[in-house]
Amino acid sequence: MSTKHTSQANQSFNEACNGIKRLIQQAKFSQAIALCHQQLAGDLTNDNRVEILYFLVVAQRLNGDLGEAIESNKTLLEANTKHARAWQENGYLYLAAGKPQQAAQSFYQATQLNPALLASWRALVPLYQQQENTKAVTISQAQIDYLSGLPNAVLGAKDLMYEGNLHAADKVCRQFLQANKHHSEAMLLLAEIGIQLKVYGEAEFILSSCLALYPEHKTAGIVYLQLLAKMAKFSEAKALADTLLAASSDNVVLLSAKASAMVGLGEVQEAISIYQGLLQHNQNQPGIQLLLGHALKALGDLPGAISAYQQAYRYKAEFGDAYWSLANTKTYRFSDSELASMEQLVTQQSIGLDDRVHLHFALGKSLEDRGSFDAAFSHYAQGNQLKQQQINYNPEVFERQVAKQIDTCQAELFARLKEAGEQRADPIFIVGLPRAGSTLLEQILASHSQVDGTMELHDILGLASKLQGQKNQYPQVLTDLEGSYFARFGQKYLQDTQVYRAGAPFFIDKMPNNFLHIGLIKLILPNAKIIDARRDPMACCFSGFKQLFGDGQEFSYGLEDIGRYYRAYEKLMAHWDTVLPGFVLKVQHETLIDDLHGQVQRILDFCGLEFEQQCIDFHKTERAIKTPSSEQVRQPIYRSGMEQWKHFDTHLSPLKKVLNQPK
Template identity: 35%
Template sequence: MTGQSNSLSSSDAMDGAASRGATGKPDQEAVGSPSIASLSALAVKSPDSAKAWRRLGDAFRSKGRHRNATAAYARSITAAFNDAELLEAARAVARGELEETSAIITRRLFAEPDDVVALNIDADLKLRKGDFVGAAAVARRCLSLAPTYPAARYSLATALFRQARLAEALQEINTMLVTAPADPLARTLKAAIAVAVGDTEESIALHRGLLAERPEQPGIWISLGHSLRMIGLTDESVSAYREAIAVKPTAAEAYWSLANLKTARFAQGDINAMRSLLAAPGLREEDNVFLSFALGKASEDAGDIPQAFSHYQAGNITRRAAIRYDPDQTSRNFGRLAQFFNCERFDTHMGKGDSSPDPIFIVGLPRSGSTLVEQILASHPLIEGTQELPYLDAIAHRLATTAKEGKRAPYPELLDRIGESGLAELGREYLDRARIHRKTRKPFFIDKMPGNFLHAGLVKLILPNAKVIDVRRHPLGACVSIYRQLFAQGQGFAYDLVEIARYYRDYATLMAHFDEALPGAVHRVHYESLVNDTEVEVRRMLTYLGLGFDPACLRFYENDRAVRTPSSEQVRRPISSEGVNRWRAFAGWLGPAEGELGALARLYPALPPLGP
């Protein structure tokens, strides 16, 4: 049963408070109410009946005796281990049989709405289906009945984490750890939250603690490797990935993680091992993708570009087949954004949002130089780098979800209806949610989520004094760099060269629209110019930001801040032109992408006229 082992100690500790004393007889207070007395007697007579304990909990709750109710519900959790239906439902969830389990749990909750174990299984189902808001609501309902139920607390913390409500998720997981301090799931989740909020050292400590107890867990070694890489401990990161392979030679993700270091190189033994794994029968689709990208990197390092492309192509084809992505819908969505965020709308709403000048948004396509720009600016004494923050996307997603429910106009059109106070409230929400990432008193901070270019219009309405820097790379260079990168999540456009090229075109068209609708609001940096004439471009950026030049920005590679992206090792070295033209080695395969890009590729960095 999902997480049920976590509930035993806490529920057992509360048994005596529920309905019976040390003798096992109903307590004297319970005898005062015939209903509670009879239910208490039934629970004592049938201690393994989850239903009996739930009934007793309901009775206590109806009388306002919430402490007793909580204890009774907690006892029902332990008793649920004898419930064949719930046990089978939990096993079915673990097997991925979500629809079948959903039907069982729906029937169960219709008959037993206060069945806390069924409620937690329902929360788990919603988590696995991606309904994080629904999962949180069910987990809260469960906890209102059984506040000490660790599995429900874990479900709530996970749901909040998936919604990027990191401060709330951290609070919930800390609450769980008070009563279940050794729980490995809770500690693993806390480590993930620590990474997300920039507490990398705490994440490393948590992972090391888990590995001291369970060194045979390859996933924890891989997570430790990721955290070590973020703070520049590359050798230790490599050792952690190698340890994952040592404890599980089929750990394909560990090989990909080594490749993702960019600066690491594979020995021939590694290559032979990966080829053997790739050829093995019954290989998981996900592992196939990991190994294909890792072998692509190995072949590229060896100078065998045709073989490298073949591996990258195989990995991309496999990943593309497994995801849902509609390039036509993407183009329509971009078009709607351009249509809404026009000159008239900016004139109408400008200045109504929160006036804070703190955020600096670095946007663009992935693998186009945004991490380099972030590292340069985060070396300025007045700017803090907080990495990629998910909050603009979360706000837009929430507004769009609300619109789909029919309660408001569609997003972004509903922004017209929320008024000046509503726009300012959204700006404050962003700032409040970003606060957990700010570890210094520096007045400005960077949000380097590349996909925030989609929300440039939203930014200017809710945070009119925020700055936006668009980092752009040669279209074909961007296409190749994205195609060679396996992303952990999202980026549905990234696994087909023509679809990447189309996405680049849609992106360039949307940003050209913002240039026209709000001249000067977005500052553009071309990656190639930044590499070739660094100081000039750095001074231009700082002038746009209204800040004085500081030579530390040119010594960005000395900055020891944590960096989460695949470029983490590269930005810890002096700037190099080595990667600027690397894409040209793949030119023989870029014809279709080049055709899709048209004048964008031919005239770069000049921008041809772009229509919708």
């Protein structure tokens, strides 16, 4: 369809929506219903169809056609499980049907998806009063008081944000702040919108300004802590938590945030002590149980981690992340009763989207372990499909990023700036795709006496993000910067990563996504070493597809998407080999497994390190490991995972097609 025709279709649809809304406002419900059906009979996009279905449900309910409204709303929720106002309509329909328990569940689900839905909070208060649930009444009333006290523009922007209309929310919020420059809630909201838009640098500045103006604003402090953790600024997060705890020493959220930052800094045992202290007062804190499990797993205490994860789901039966965390140990095997519980939970309409996603991935792993590969793939596919609804990944965006790197980072750029960067050779970068064997390489190198193991450091990604904000944008800006900048960037990187080191001459920066920024690394740290963790394309891509990542890796939730990402990665790595010959060492995972001694010697030679036997005995090295492969690298080398994808061969045609593999 041409741009002109698309514009005309959009205009026609918008006019129809406005007409339906006017009819509903005028209480002409039958006419509104007829116009909805007329629209639904046409060729609509899924989003437009969802919008018309919502109008239809409202009109049918107000017209007293409860049976039809229930069916229409069921269709709506099947099309979009995250539609907060559809859940609100569910609440009204259950109320009309005399089912207060189901009504309360629906209104609650609406508020979880869109906490700015004042009508749902107000509907919940009398329902919770009937249930004599005083705690829930208090929480609901507090939210009503808070939302009612917001200026209309801020409340409207909040609603837009929760509905996913981020750019519209950003515009409304900025317009309000122009007239009300230092309004605390508007500043906080603008930062929250920025976080969702992934404009982290601006969000950080807004939150720090908000706290400078309103140091006792607890919500701003907590959101700032969450952002610092997301940016992996753990040292800053710990310092901020300590500052906020000075005024509220027993605040559970602040204490757990401090502990999470300490895990990020490698102070894992101290973090575990904080979590255990919080649980001494109240075991019924599933979120804390989960965080304790993560910390114990990082430390290598797998039985303790398993116990904590099990406690988490015992206190919160539908806690999908607890089940997934058990599956994500890669060694845990679910009992028949646990499997039955997960299968029953995932069918419940009241289960939230995040829990449902986690449950599908956990079920996939459990059924794969039992050899039920078709059923396992069904759950992996459903989990990935639901995850895609949350992220809206577009593979063309990444492919354009790769093209820009290739266009910008040519040999003459590196020749011109070969002396510009910081000359120290401390860092060893490990890059590649997730699930390609990077954690194994990290464990091998971290076993060497001259090398500090750290964790997945975000510093290069952070620098690239800051450069992206430049007028000329990244990576194009690299050709225009004065040479002195590159040494300063390299020195800043070494300074900021010092907190993760333990005194060895070299340290590892294992962030797989850094392969996109090898040109930047060469310019700021020309003597650094880079190792590319490479794995068979089918094995690597399918392993990523069945992995639910904590954050990022949006490309991994579709077989075609992950295949396109892999091809773009291969193309870029070939470019780096051409313009920076010898700068990157490719280590093939399958070759490493077949010839451990020879490949370890090759890696150490590349890094300028003497051979040490403990690099071969890497599984005996005790250190905190936070990645999904933590338990695998605490075992001797094994081959069992190399061809697991072949059990799912019949389901992988979309991936094979992109990778040009035989069908």
